[in-house]
Amino acid sequence: MTKGKVPLSVYKTIAELMNKAYKASRKVLEENKRLGIPTPFSLSGRIYYLMPDGRIVLKRNGRKK
Numbered sequence: 001m002t003k004g005k006v007p008l009s010v011y012k013t014i015a016e017l018m019n020k021a022y023k024a025s026r027k028v029l030e031e032n033k034r035l036g037i038p039t040p041f042s043l044s045g046r047i048y049y050l051m052p053d054g055r056i057v058l059k060r061n062g063r064k065k
Helices: 008-035
Strands: 039-043 046-050
8 A cells, every 4th residue: 555545445444334324323313203212412512402303402301401
């Protein structure tokens, strides 16, 4: 391998891993929605919750987060 050049196989592997991660995260979102539980996520250092009805909130169960 020449210095500074990345083989095509590395890009293909990365693309496959990213695809698997995307599918897994979509599956988690769908499962949480089906079960009626909020899905936590972080944005700019703050924790938000994606509620089953699609709302995004900063607090959960009446407690501020």
